[in-house]
Amino acid sequence: ALVSYDEQEALDRAQKIQSKIDEGTAGRLAGMVIGIKDLICEKGKQATCASNILSDFESIYDSTAVKRLRNEDALLLGRLNMDEFAMGSSTENSIYGPTRNPVDTSKVSGGSSGGSAAAVAADFCTAALGTDTGGSIRQPASYCGVVGLKPTYGRVSRHGLIAYASSFDCIGPLTHSVKDAALLLEILAGFDENDNTTSSRTVPDYQQFAENPDANIRIGVPEEYFGDGLDEEIKAGIQEQLNELEQDGAELVPIHLPHMKYGIATYYILATAEASSNLARYDGIRYGHRADIEEVEQELKKEKDALKEQIELAEGDKKVKLGAELEDVDSSLIRLYKKSRTEGFGTEVKRRIMLGTYVLSAGYYDAYYAKAQKVRRLIKQDFTDAFENVDVIVSPTAPTTAFDVGADIDNPVQMYLNDIYTISANLAGICSINIPAGTHSNGLPYGMQLMANTFEEGKLFNAARLVE
Numbered sequence: 322a323l324v325s326y327d328e329q330e331a332l333d334r335a336q337k338i339q340s341k342i343d344e345g346t347a348g349r350l351a352g353m354v355i356g357i358k359d360l361i362c363e364k365g366k367q368a369t370c371a372s373n374i375l376s377d378f379e380s381i382y383d384s385t386a387v388k389r390l391r392n393e394d395a396l397l398l399g400r401l402n403m404d405e406f407a408m409g410s411s412t413e414n415s416i417y418g419p420t421r422n423p424v425d426t427s428k429v430s431g432g433s434s435g436g437s438a439a440a441v442a443a444d445f446c447t448a449a450l451g452t453d454t455g456g457s458i459r460q461p462a463s464y465c466g467v468v469g470l471k472p473t474y475g476r477v478s479r480h481g482l483i484a485y486a487s488s489f490d491c492i493g494p495l496t497h498s499v500k501d502a503a504l505l506l507e508i509l510a511g512f513d514e515n516d517n518t519t520s521s522r523t524v525p526d527y528q529q530f531a532e533n534p535d536a537n538i539r540i541g542v543p544e545e546y547f548g549d550g551l552d553e554e555i556k557a558g559i560q561e562q563l564n565e566l567e568q569d570g571a572e573l574v575p576i577h578l579p580h581m582k583y584g585i586a587t588y589y590i591l592a593t594a595e596a597s598s599n600l601a602r603y604d605g606i607r608y609g610h611r612a613d614i615e616e617v618e619q620e621l622k623k624e625k626d627a628l629k630e631q632i633e634l635a636e637g638d639k640k641v642k643l644g645a646e647l648e649d650v651d652s653s654l655i656r657l658y659k660k661s662r663t664e665g666f667g668t669e670v671k672r673r674i675m676l677g678t679y680v681l682s683a684g685y686y687d688a689y690y691a692k693a694q695k696v697r698r699l700i701k702q703d704f705t706d707a708f709e710n711v712d713v714i715v716s717p718t719a720p721t722t723a724f725d726v727g728a729d730i731d732n733p734v735q736m737y738l739n740d741i742y743t744i745s746a747n748l749a750g751i752c753s754i755n756i757p758a759g760t761h762s763n764g765l766p767y768g769m770q771l772m773a774n775t776f777e778e779g780k781l782f783n784a785a786r787l788v789e
């Protein structure tokens with residue numbers, strides 16, 4: 322879970338915080354130990370994204386999220402494992418190897434913020450920062466039995482977050498309790514001049530919602546989220562929770578989110594398109610892994626010499642064709658880009674870059690990318706309509722409990738289906754939380770997801786406290 326950690330620095334820092342506590346000048350997070358996912362920049366620390374391409378990259382500035390935590394005297398623990406560039410649902414796509422589930426180490430921790438979820442579940446830290454592009458905070462939180470919050474898009478600054486899919490990416494906390502999540506969001510949220518997608522809305526007193534929860538709320542229950550593919554025990558467990566909420570005064574409202582079934586397809590077109598563009602910057606020149614230029618030049622020379630030799634011997638059309646081939650040979654610069662990226666990126670990241678480049682290419686753009694944008698809008702509209710009548714929407718967070726390490730590694734579509742219930746919230750930009758909802762007969766935890774309209778995190782905390 323923990324991929325780098327400086328003990329001496331942590332001890333020095335703890336001492337400084339202790340003296341502030343003694344003086345009575347300490348911030349609201351004095352001494353809270355918080356781990357940071359390895360793609361959120363901390364000045365002077367590695368930020369590898371669990372990728373070879375950034376394996377020796379160090380941040381030269383603090384992300385806004387880290388700065389805000391430190392300003393309140395949080396004790397930052399170290400850097401946490403993840404799926405490479407946050408692409409995955411199991412924290413197995415990592416140069417550091419998999420992060421195992423602390424509840425049962427033969428199982429995955431979920432992903433892509435698996436290091437964050439595992440570190441909190443194992444009590445390495447009180448809280449962790451993760452990121453959620455399609456479910457990467459909530460799904461590992463569900464698998465490891467902790468609270469995980471994906472705030473509204475634009476609520477928390479992305480400045481200093483290494484981008485995967487910019488119109489989806491959100492930083493959020495993973496914690497043991499809803500109250501801690503509320504406290505952390507209060508500190509993380511708010512306008513940032515360095516991220517023009519942040520909202521300037523005032524940040525409410527979130528803790529108050531977690532302090533005095535109101536049981537008389539309307540909870541939307543979408544039929545589409547309880548159908549085929551959902552583990553029967555998880556379904557029954559959530560139903561039981563809902564019955565209790567109803568007894569306590571909540572109103573359960575059956576609702577429909579008809580476009581939910583297009584969520585996975587829509588997400589994997591749009592997110593990969595954005596990723597292919599965001600990841601174009603890793604060319605091995607400005608920063609990140611660079612292939613050996615001498616090797617590249619030697620290979621190039623060898624190839625050219627071989628072609629020249631063939632041209633000497635050839636005649637007629639063949640000679641012309643080989644001549645054209647020689648003209649077309651990539652320059653050493655292009656080869657350097659290619660080799661650096663080939664060596665730097667893992668299989669899943671390459672798959673996404675190719676998919677994303679394809680859906681954005683001329684001739685396919687309208688059929689895939691533009692179409693997916695339209696479907697995204699329909700999914701958003703489903704939620705807007707539903708929230709006219711309900712405060713929150715409930716669903717399972719994931720269809721199953723944590724699966725075996727290695728089980729889905731060669732089956733990307735199966736891996737993508739882990740996000741079937743979480744992905745729509747990212748497409749719609751709304752907020753959503755995972756709260757532990759029970760233990761399966763297989764001994765593993767499972768979570769329940771609550772979703773609320775944009776900037777209604779208060780309603781999430783309120784409802785989550787009723788379940789907790």
Ligand code: GLN
Binds near residue numbers: 454456592
């Ligand atoms: N599992 C999804 C993906 O691989 C979501 C990841 C995330 O939220 N970062 O894209």
